[in-house]
Amino acid sequence: MSWMHESDAELLGAVDPRALGERLKAARVASGLTQAALTGDGISAGYVSRIESGARRPTLKVLTELARRLDKPVDQLLRGVSSTEYDEIRLGLDYAELALENGEAEEAERHARDALTRAELASLEQLQSRGHYLLGRAYETRGSFDDAVRELEQAVASDSTVLAIRAGIAMSRCHRYQGDLTLAIEVGECIHATLPELGLDQTDEAVQLAMTVAMAYIERGDLSHAARLCADVVSRADESASATARSAAYWNASLALSERGQIQDAVDLATRALALQGEGNDTRNLARLRLSLGRLELRLDGEALPDALSRLVRARDELRESSAGVVDIAQSGMALADAHLRSGDAELALQLAAEVEAMDAPDVLPERAEAAMIRGQAAWALQRTNDAVAAYQVAIDLLTACGEDRYTAQLWYDLAELLDQVGMVDQSTSALRTAARASGLQSGRRLDERQKTPADRTIGV
Numbered sequence: 001m002s003w004m005h006e007s008d009a010e011l012l013g014a015v016d017p018r019a020l021g022e023r024l025k026a027a028r029v030a031s032g033l034t035q036a037a038l039t040g041d042g043i044s045a046g047y048v049s050r051i052e053s054g055a056r057r058p059t060l061k062v063l064t065e066l067a068r069r070l071d072k073p074v075d076q077l078l079r080g081v082s083s084t085e086y087d088e089i090r091l092g093l094d095y096a097e098l099a100l101e102n103g104e105a106e107e108a109e110r111h112a113r114d115a116l117t118r119a120e121l122a123s124l125e126q127l128q129s130r131g132h133y134l135l136g137r138a139y140e141t142r143g144s145f146d147d148a149v150r151e152l153e154q155a156v157a158s159d160s161t162v163l164a165i166r167a168g169i170a171m172s173r174c175h176r177y178q179g180d181l182t183l184a185i186e187v188g189e190c191i192h193a194t195l196p197e198l199g200l201d202q203t204d205e206a207v208q209l210a211m212t213v214a215m216a217y218i219e220r221g222d223l224s225h226a227a228r229l230c231a232d233v234v235s236r237a238d239e240s241a242s243a244t245a246r247s248a249a250y251w252n253a254s255l256a257l258s259e260r261g262q263i264q265d266a267v268d269l270a271t272r273a274l275a276l277q278g279e280g281n282d283t284r285n286l287a288r289l290r291l292s293l294g295r296l297e298l299r300l301d302g303e304a305l306p307d308a309l310s311r312l313v314r315a316r317d318e319l320r321e322s323s324a325g326v327v328d329i330a331q332s333g334m335a336l337a338d339a340h341l342r343s344g345d346a347e348l349a350l351q352l353a354a355e356v357e358a359m360d361a362p363d364v365l366p367e368r369a370e371a372a373m374i375r376g377q378a379a380w381a382l383q384r385t386n387d388a389v390a391a392y393q394v395a396i397d398l399l400t401a402c403g404e405d406r407y408t409a410q411l412w413y414d415l416a417e418l419l420d421q422v423g424m425v426d427q428s429t430s431a432l433r434t435a436a437r438a439s440g441l442q443s444g445r446r447l448d449e450r451q452k453t454p455a456d457r458t459i460g461v
Helices: 008-014 017-030 045-053 060-070 074-079 083-101 105-121 125-141 145-158 162-177 181-198 204-220 223-240 243-259 263-277 283-298 302-320 326-343 346-357 362-381 385-400 406-421 425-438
Strands: none
Touching: 008 060, 017 045, 017 060, 017 074, 045 060, 060 074, 074 083, 083 105, 083 125, 105 125, 125 145, 125 162, 145 162, 162 181, 162 204, 181 204, 204 223, 204 243, 204 406, 223 243, 243 263, 243 283, 263 283, 283 302, 283 326, 302 326, 326 346, 326 362, 346 362, 362 385, 362 406, 385 406, 385 425, 406 425
16 A cells, blocks of 8 residues: 655645544544554554644654554545545546536536535545536536536635636626626625735736626726726736736727727727737637627728628637637627628528527527527518518517616617618617616606696796
């Protein structure tokens, strides 16, 4: 039997004495031995008792001798499992992370859950934290945001390393995908406030977390706040962050500029971000950035259309092969349909938009609605008026099932114009009202049933 592991001394210094004592006692009881049976060579029964109670951390020499008498490997007492079992759990988590990067969410979920179960049985807290994080990311990728948040919360609560920041980023993103922008901001800012105390405020992950919060502010419509936050983070990132973190800062700053109508400036920043992101190996974020830049280019003049189309094709292929979630996949398909529509290929736009509409995931309702709108536009371009009307009715039904936020407000407004174009005047008026309500506008001038007469409507009455 192998009694020693090269990292035993390091593990002994880090292990919780109470957990070590509990494992020692469990091994002794399982062997049918008394505390006195472990005495000898300077090890008294009282010393064994103090170790088992967690009141004393033994030296490596003492622990090695106790392990020999219990016929247990030292590392099993330190970790709760043998070094072989420990490596197997860690390897399972590595497989889960690799599966995520390859876009195999179900495989990632299976490996993460199995490894997490084994880590919990062995009370391996560090591996448990990583297991919760990877399982949460797998759930996020599959669109199960409530399950994802549950796992990510446990990762944040049980870890004090950069993994907790990564989990916080993913958790804030999940809340944003679900439309709860206030909670997305609160989660991100709460975690960000703890970083100086942990010595993690100068990490790349800290930059990425701040930009995740900025994204939620953008979607909530707090554009001035988002712009200030982005400018501050870009400044900090330029001073000390890696290329990947600077890319994230430029990317989110470009989104803030685009929301304020500064499209060319947004494209310039996103292009810089893409150049920096290309130096890393984060396939998912590289593809998402390519998607973002392609969608911005669609909003420029027609000269940018070929570049946008090429970029969007590549982005969709990369997202499908990465750990991207259903929202990213839906947005890439929808953007590509839009690009083909603008380039004059209405038939292909119809096909791509229909694929997005067919996605059976509750969290992509807005994307499916926008795809239905694009399908309606394509049908109209092909002079299939009835098909266009039917597509716009689908868009109405899908948007009605969505929550009301900045994104859906814009969709309702765009849909109103399309409805008016095909003669659906009443529906167009209703869509405009819904757009106004979703954007936060409220009427303060509606009279009740007892409307005043003209004579009553004088100043002072």
